[in-house]
Amino acid sequence: GESVGLHLPTLSVQEGDNSIINCAYSNSASDYFIWYKQESGKGPQFIIDIRSNMDKRQGQRVTVLLNKTVKHLSLQIAATQPGDSAVYFCAESEGGSEKLVFGKGTKLTVNP
Amino acid sequence: DTAVSQTPKYLVTQMGNDKSIKCEQNLGHDTMYWYKQDSKKFLKIMFSYNNKELIINETVPNRFSPKSPDKAHLNLHINSLELGDSAVYFCASSQARPAHAGELFFGEGSRLTVL
Numbered sequence: 645g646e647s648v649g650l651h652l653p654t655l656s657v658q659e660g661d662n663s664i665i666n667c668a669y670s671n672s673a674s675d676y677f678i679w680y681k682q683e684s685g686k687g688p689q690f691i692i693d694i695r696s697n698m699d700k701r702q703g704q705r706v707t708v709l710l711n712k713t714v715k716h717l718s719l720q721i722a723a724t725q726p727g728d729s730a731v732y733f734c735a736e737s738e739g740g741s742e743k744l745v746f747g748k749g750t751k752l753t754v755n756p
Numbered sequence: 757d758t759a760v761s762q763t764p765k766y767l768v769t770q771m772g773n774d775k776s777i778k779c780e781q782n783l784g785h786d787t788m789y790w791y792k793q794d795s796k797k798f799l800k801i802m803f804s805y806n807n808k809e810l811i812i813n814e815t816v817p818n819r820f821s822p823k824s825p826d827k828a829h830l831n832l833h834i835n836s837l838e839l840g841d842s843a844v845y846f847c848a849s850s851q852a853r854p855a856h857a858g859e860l861f862f863g864e865g866s867r868l869t870v871l
Contacts, residue, residue, distance in 0.1 A: 678859065687760070687846050687862030688799070731797055743812060744860065746791075746799040 656753045663724045665750045667717040667734035674736040678744065679708060679719045682731045691719070691732075721752075729754045759783050760863040762847050768869045769837060776833045777866045779847030787811075788830040789848040789860065790822060799846070805830055834868075842870045 657663050669677075675696040680688035694701045694708045694717075701708050707720040717734050731749045760781045769775055781788060789812075790802040803822040804812035810822070819835040834841060844867045848860040 682797075685864070687848070687864050688860075689862070690859035693859065733799065743801055743804075745801075749797045749799075 653748070654751045654753070656755060657724050659724060659726060659754055659756050661724055663719075663721040663728070663752060663754075665719045665721075665732050665734075665752065667719075667747050669715050669717060669734070669736050669747075671736060671738060671745075672715065673738045675739045676737045677708070677710060677717050678735045678737075679706075679717075680733045680735060680746075681728075682733065682749070684730070688733060724752075724754050726754045726756055728752060758863075760847055760849055760861050762845075762863040762866045764866060765864065766867050766869075768871065770871055771837055771839060773837050774833070774835045775837060775868070776831055777845055777847075777868070778829070778831045779863060780829050781847075781849040781861070782828065783849055783851070783861060785849035785851050785861070786827055787850045787852070788824065788827070789850075790830065790832050791846040791848060791862075793844040793846060793865070795843070803830075803832075837868075837870045839870050842868055844868070 678693040679691040681691050682688040692703045692706050692708050694710050699710050705722045709718045721728055729752055731751050733749045734747045735744045737744050762779045787806045789804045791799050792802055793799045802814055802816050805824040807827050808824045821833045824830045844865040846865050847863040850860050
């Protein structure tokens with residue numbers, strides 16, 4: 645079956661730097677994408693979402709970019725803080741599907 | 757007030773036993789889910805219920821049986837536990853159906869260890 649994956653399993657950045665977490669997806673029919681953050685010992689929390697009719701969406705300190713041509717999704721975190729340390733998941737859904745399919749996750753470590 | 761609450765948070769049991777994990781949401785959502793997260797952090801959907809009706813049933817052994825007594829509750833019962841069932845089980849809910857119409861709200865997880 646088709647799946648969502650990540651380029652890098654771990655990412656380490658310095659506090660204050662910008663972080664970029666990448667995600668590749670293979671289902672060309674996917675039209676909705678979400679980024680989740682999971683802190684240690686907790687459940688995933690919604691960060692930001694984007695639909696396929698957009699290529700960029702901004703939130704507070706976060707930006708999601710969608711490149712449908714190469715089926716690539718990225719999450720940019722500006723001025724990364726220690727509290728941003730977590731595992732980040734991208735997830736995708738195909739129009740009409742009941743399912744949200746999660747990628748494997750990237751562990752972000754922010755060094756003070 | 758916890759939006760999605762699961763009990764127990766930790767569960768250690770022997771192979772062959774039967775156990776249940778309970779989930780309740782106070783968000784007024786119509787759709788609830790069970791996800792399994794393995795040791796590599798991979799999250800995979802198991803079941804989804806919309807207003808007490810089963811709408812997703814992934815390829816899960818029939819030892820796993822979800823039960824939704826009402827739309828605010830979705831419990832997971834596991835029979836004849838096996839070592840491979842060890843994982844963190846997350847309950848989640850969403851306001852909209854299908855899932856891609858809105859975010860999922862997750863509980864804190866229930867870590868099951870089968871010895």
